[in-house]
Amino acid sequence: MPVPSALESAAPTHGGPEPAIRAVDLVKKYGDFAAVDGISFTVSRGEAFGLLGPNGAGKSTTMRMIAAVASRTAGQMQVAGLDPEQHGPEVRARLGVVPQQDNLDEELTVRENIVMYGRYFGLPRRYLLTKADELLEFAQLSAKANSRVEDLSGGMKRRLTIARALVNEPEVLLLDEPTTGLDPQARHVLWDRLFRLKEFGTTLVLTTHHMDEAEQLCDRLVVVDHGTIMAQGSPPNLIRQHSTREVLELRFGTDRNAEQAETLKQVLTHTDAGAGEVGFSHVEVLPDRLMIYAEQAEAALEKIHAAGHKPMTSLVRRSSLEDVFLRLTGRSLID
Numbered sequence: 001m002p003v004p005s006a007l008e009s010a011a012p013t014h015g016g017p018e019p020a021i022r023a024v025d026l027v028k029k030y031g032d033f034a035a036v037d038g039i040s041f042t043v044s045r046g047e048a049f050g051l052l053g054p055n056g057a058g059k060s061t062t063m064r065m066i067a068a069v070a071s072r073t074a075g076q077m078q079v080a081g082l083d084p085e086q087h088g089p090e091v092r093a094r095l096g097v098v099p100q101q102d103n104l105d106e107e108l109t110v111r112e113n114i115v116m117y118g119r120y121f122g123l124p125r126r127y128l129l130t131k132a133d134e135l136l137e138f139a140q141l142s143a144k145a146n147s148r149v150e151d152l153s154g155g156m157k158r159r160l161t162i163a164r165a166l167v168n169e170p171e172v173l174l175l176d177e178p179t180t181g182l183d184p185q186a187r188h189v190l191w192d193r194l195f196r197l198k199e200f201g202t203t204l205v206l207t208t209h210h211m212d213e214a215e216q217l218c219d220r221l222v223v224v225d226h227g228t229i230m231a232q233g234s235p236p237n238l239i240r241q242h243s244t245r246e247v248l249e250l251r252f253g254t255d256r257n258a259e260q261a262e263t264l265k266q267v268l269t270h271t272d273a274g275a276g277e278v279g280f281s282h283v284e285v286l287p288d289r290l291m292i293y294a295e296q297a298e299a300a301l302e303k304i305h306a307a308g309h310k311p312m313t314s315l316v317r318r319s320s321l322e323d324v325f326l327r328l329t330g331r332s333l334i335d
């Protein structure tokens with residue numbers, strides 16, 4: 001597929017003099033409740049940046065402040081060098097926004113949705129007709145250009161919402177939970193399009209509570225919980241800092257997981273030959289299983305078997321951002 005020329009020319013330069021977004025000690029209160037409680041982060045131009053956290057963490061509220069649709073209670077914010085509170089229209093003109101819920105016009109055709117949206121930015125109709133075709137090709141929706149939105153699948157609607165958000169050639173694309181509610185195949189098609197935008201150099205800022213999405217798409221991310229930042233860095237660095245290389249998940253099928261965890265800790269820290277190779281760190285006790293964090297999970301399992309413990313099931317896997325979140329908060333992202 002040819003690279004859409006206008007998208008390419010819209011690509012901001014990497015590592016430009018000023019960051020795409022800078023937030024310093026950002027606070028948003030509703031009454032006494034702080035939905036966002038003093039967060040600071042910087043998004044470089046051309047970067048794919050994520051806000052990862054569970055429902056209610058304050059991600060959407062942060063996005064709304066970036067997008068100049070919500071005011072802040074305290075702190076500072078700059079988007080493309082401008083304060084969204086003082087320069088709302090200018091900031092909105094430089095952003096593309098993909099909200100959590102698609103807000104397409106179901107009555108209009110796919111192409112008309114893009115053209116009508118472009119009219120809000122005062123863009124001329126002739127330009128928009130060409131631009132719509134280019135964006136529909138990018139979103140792999142050319143064959144649906146004249147279909148009504150109500151006839152599209154969920155994944156197609158999401159891609160159209162993204163195409164529409166690109167109509168003003170934004171410097172930064174904000175995506176709030178871009179793939180929530182989509183089936184696995186539709187998610188992969190959408191991720192592929194977002195990778196493509198990254199290649200063009202568009203700055204992406206996305207919120208997600210899916211750790212696989214954050215790992216796939218984000219160059220860097222902040223882990224958010226209760227309106228505060230728990231950790232920030234690239235996905236591999238976060239995993240390196242807050243987890244072990246591997247995890248051993250064990251199910252014993254009893255309701256004595258906490259007791260079992262204490263016994264296994266002793267087995268894995270016992271300083272006989274081979275204990276060092278396991279690289280045991282800690283155990284997390286979940287209602288249905290134990291998670292043993294160790295550099296060498298297979299070796300940990302062998303030690304557990306050798307000590308006479310027989311789990312019903314065992315699974316060895318690599319650590320993920322889900323493990324980072326569990327370590328930092330004691331809770332699962334999906335709770």
Ligand SMILES: Nc1ncnc2c1ncn2[C@@H]1O[C@H](COP(=O)(O)OP(=O)(O)OP(=O)(O)O)[C@@H](O)[C@H]1O
Nearest residue numbers: 030035053054055056057058059060061062177207
């Ligand atoms: N207008 C509002 N008035 C009062 N409380 C609000 C308002 N908007 C959000 N909140 C609260 O602020 C907190 C953060 O909400 P926010 O939508 O930013 O979370 P989130 O991380 O985006 O989660 P989700 O994925 O569920 O949207 C939540 O406890 C929410 O109930």
